[in-house]
Amino acid sequence: MTFEVLKEVQKDAYRVLQNSFYLEKLSHAYLFEGFTGCGKEEMALYMAMQLVCNKPNKPCLECDACKKVLANNHINVLQIKPSTEIIKKEQIDELVKEFSMTSLEGGNQVYIIYDAEKMNASASNALLKFLEEPYPNRYGFLITSNKERMLSTITSRCQVMHFKPISTKEIVNALTINGLDKDIAYCATTLTNDIDEIQKLVSEGKIIDFVEFAKKIAIATLKKEDPFVVYYLNKDLLQEENKMWHRFLFDVLALIYQEAIKLNGGRDAKYFEKVFKERADLKDINLNSKLDLIIENQKRLNYYVSMPLFYTNFFCKLGKDN
Numbered sequence: 001m002t003f004e005v006l007k008e009v010q011k012d013a014y015r016v017l018q019n020s021f022y023l024e025k026l027s028h029a030y031l032f033e034g035f036t037g038c039g040k041e042e043m044a045l046y047m048a049m050q051l052v053c054n055k056p057n058k059p060c061l062e063c064d065a066c067k068k069v070l071a072n073n074h075i076n077v078l079q080i081k082p083s084t085e086i087i088k089k090e091q092i093d094e095l096v097k098e099f100s101m102t103s104l105e106g107g108n109q110v111y112i113i114y115d116a117e118k119m120n121a122s123a124s125n126a127l128l129k130f131l132e133e134p135y136p137n138r139y140g141f142l143i144t145s146n147k148e149r150m151l152s153t154i155t156s157r158c159q160v161m162h163f164k165p166i167s168t169k170e171i172v173n174a175l176t177i178n179g180l181d182k183d184i185a186y187c188a189t190t191l192t193n194d195i196d197e198i199q200k201l202v203s204e205g206k207i208i209d210f211v212e213f214a215k216k217i218a219i220a221t222l223k224k225e226d227p228f229v230v231y232y233l234n235k236d237l238l239q240e241e242n243k244m245w246h247r248f249l250f251d252v253l254a255l256i257y258q259e260a261i262k263l264n265g266g267r268d269a270k271y272f273e274k275v276f277k278e279r280a281d282l283k284d285i286n287l288n289s290k291l292d293l294i295i296e297n298q299k300r301l302n303y304y305v306s307m308p309l310f311y312t313n314f315f316c317k318l319g320k321d322n
Helices: 003-009 011-022 040-051 064-070 087-100 119-132 169-176 182-186 193-203 208-223 227-233 237-240 243-264 288-303 305-318
Strands: 027-035 077-080 108-111 138-144 161-162
Touching: 003 011, 003 040, 003 169, 011 040, 011 161, 027 040, 040 064, 040 108, 040 138, 064 182, 077 087, 077 138, 077 288, 087 108, 087 119, 169 182, 182 193, 182 208, 182 243, 193 208, 208 237, 208 243, 208 305, 227 237, 227 305, 237 305, 243 288
Parallel strands: 027 138, 027 161, 077 108, 108 138
Antiparallel strands: none
């Protein structure tokens, strides 16, 4: 997630932090909590850069200090991540040791603890002692997706900031600004609401392949043609072993038919415009029964051993009465 997108999707958190920064009223420790992909990690990095940047327009994102933070090699910014799924006491001891010495570069010192709920008991107690002794120009950002797993004595010593989940509309807007096709972005939100993860999956190509296949199937059924022909010509795609992608296919088909139902009800379709460009009269197609068929068969996915037989049955039923 770019920092510009972050400012838009987490406006409230950004505004609070910026007001505190410019009024010189930042807390000595913050706890950023929220779902995966909501931007809390990016916000911690943004604040770290702002606190160590030497330029007037902090953070400039271009000076050596900002670049070093992003590269995780700034001497005044310590980033702690779980080691084998646990944050150990030794990692917190290293933080205490580093921050007990006078910084060679002077200025603010910042530490970021990712997945803070993964601190073991010894690490949590060591951090608690550290938090009990606030020090000027020392700022901490603890990041978690599960605040309830953390010691209440730690959370009580931090300013807790909740990062709201990013809406589907915000995710789609952010991704299309970066050049991703609107339909692809919309469909990808069924897999994850993490913008960076979506971009990674898109770069691998499977999202695009399955969305395009679903569109071909929908076009065939909405034109009252046999979707089995489309399936037969593209059946190699459905030999994918990971059932996540098969579930994704049904999610996309469901999204398309939901848009068709909206269009049939007199509302404008926001997505899949090319699918609806050439179609039969939607009133002549039982859209609800086809959507029910899609949802029903998605539930059956986990019980089928033979995927070719499963898809043969499904597409034959989907094309029935076309």
